[in-house]
Amino acid sequence: MATTPAPVTPKTGPPPARSVLRDIAFLRLWAGTTASGLATWALPFVLGLAVLHRELGAAGLGLVLAARTAGFLAAVAVGGVLADRHSRRAVVLWSALAAAVAAPLLALGLGRSLVLMTLAAALAGAGQGACRPAFQALTAEVVDAGRRQQANAAMTLAVRTSTLAGPTLTALLAAFVDVGTLLLGIGLLWLVAALLPGRGAAPGPSAAPGPSAAGPAPRASFRAEFIDGIREARRHPWFVAGLGALTAVIALGYSATSVALPLISRDRYGTEWVLAAAVTAYTVGALGGALVTARWRPRSQGWTAFAGLAVYGVAPLSLMLPVHPAVVIAAYVVAGIGIELFNVPWFTATQREVAPDKLARVSSLDFLVSYGLAPVGLALIAPAIGTFGVTPVLAVCAAACFLVPAAAALVPTARHFGRTPEPRTARTD
Template identity: 85%
Template sequence: MPTTPTPTRAKSAAPPPRSVLRDPAFLRLWAGTTASGLATWALPFVLGLAVLHRELGAAGLGLVLAARTAGFLAAVAVGGVLADQHSRRAVVLWSALAAAVAAPLLAAGLGRSLVLMTAAAALAGAGQGACRPAFQALTAETVDPGRRQQANAAMTIAVRSSTLTGPALTALLTAFLGVRTLLLGIGLLWLVAALVPARGTAPAEPAAGPAGSTARAGFRTEFLEGVREARRHPWFLAGLAALAAVIALGYSTTSVALPLISRDRYGTGWVLAAAMTAYTVGALLGAVAIARLRPRSQGRAAFAGLAAYGVAPLSLMLPVHPVVVVAAYAVAGIGIELFNVPWFTATQREVAPEKLARVSSLDFLVSYGLAPVGLALIAPAIGRFGVTPVLAVCTAACFLVPAAAALVPTARHFSRTAPAARD
């Protein structure tokens, strides 16, 4: 007698991963990172308001901001080494506390001692620089690999939102609180960055390839180990080269040319304000999109996003309607986050965990170090050759260098291994 086969129960599908926004440890890290990003943005803006209120001269502002940048560049590499040698949480704590201490010193020196303000700005920059690579490495410790892209996108959204709403809110608060009080508020933001984040809870993802030596040596040796780790990843070196071109040429050129063209071609300042606002809104939209998008060729899609910045100088080079310039800046903002979020995520995934902070510090050295160099060189170049030829060269660089970087081995997926091998 034939038997009726017993029906088998279909295997239930694996539940989707829990949203990173419901993870208390990540939310604490997100709050700390957001506070540090807001404090970093707010300082030059508040000091600019001090110039408007005649509490600080233009030359003094330049000196203070230069000291801040110098402090950042000096500390970011040191912070990367320390964050790989010691607890990333401890490095975040002490570097953010240093920046917090700098805030009341800036307030005390405002209108009284430019020397004190310069020293305090250098301390603030050092705290900012030391905590950046530590925050990057702490993200890899706190968030499991499958949710890191969402986590990086969430942090970007918070920072971009602060940049979008911060100027109006800060200017409003100045009418009631004054510049010194706002400087103290920046110190409170750094206290949040120092005290709120928790220790990492998720194990770091194993790095591809052989692990590096764990023996501790001097700073130079430790830093060079990070450089050697970066060289193991051709896609990372290609990305740094593309970033260098876009920041030093594209970003710096548009920063100088946009105010000139807004004034001389269009005869109004609203093009400058609208373009910068559109850039930030575009970056927000890009971060929201990349939180869910998973392109098949992640690296090439990211480099295409980075190359999209070229439409900004291109729009300034051509005699177009001002709305086209504003739209071009929105596209540039979208593209920059389509690059940034996968770039950070891939670095956290592919780099040896014990060297992640040092490799991240190389990224920040390029990102923050080349911008002032480009700004210093672009203005004389425009004076010598004119705006249009300089914009043409920079537009070509923004398009061609990321395109060339996308052809580098391992750049297609931002990985030394195929996607199937990683899965």
């Protein structure tokens, strides 16, 4: 007797993750971060226009930019502690508002008071520095773990697009408005950064034991809490090694090319076109790298990221040799791709591996060390070139770009940027 077969239930897997670009909370955060990045980039460019219009001297420009850098470095560590103590959204609000207030003060002091401009620039830098770790931690609150790499890639795409289109847009606006109005426009961008992002979920507790039932423990000092963030960073060997490699590439490789590229463009090729083309090529390459990392999950993500960081060495290497300008431009494209193959997984791994209630402090340590030592590299590279010549300095810097990330890749936990690799289900390659 024939029997009726039982109905077959189709196998269904987990529903596909919703694209982060369709998440309203993330889009608000993305727009706010983009506004802050555009405002940060625009300020030195607009101040440069003030020098061209003779509203600010070259020495004054240097003083104002130095004050901004000092404000950034002073506030980034404080901002990290505040963003772990309090609401990350509140830290973004108040730090961005501080930068917004600095913009009209800069416009007021332009051509009238260099002291006022210097103080305003320090305030602007403090706002920029305080909001950076808060934005980084807020991303981890707004976006779930499975979509953070896509979110970080989207952030990078916005920053790189602003860098690529910003000069043209600013130059067009400068044809119709004065420098003071442009500074006020920077203030409006900071208002967008302050008001647009929404509130994320509260950070989860760390692995450390909490307070006893008798009551909450007394609040530690700023210094103690920052040191606690350093202690958290040291728990992750891959992070310490990666921060060292990133610092070496920025302080040596990036600084060397920043100083040497204009000189070589002028002296070897006899035109500023190579300088402009190489800088543009680097940004285009970074855009391509961000697009790749939005979906690519290599088996050994840490090793792949360190390889991408090491690729920056092709930029100083191309400047050492009397090659066709097309080779220099191609080298900068490759360097741009490589830097984002590192940046996006690096940010994502930090958000994944670091204790949530210490994430802002660890992120502030990242910005403080890598960006803080960059001016030191810039200050030392020019005298070194004057003493030893361009080619030997570029050779040393290229070697550092290749060797330091390679050494960092040998550190335990570096292969996957963590103690265990990401789940295989997250792979798309």
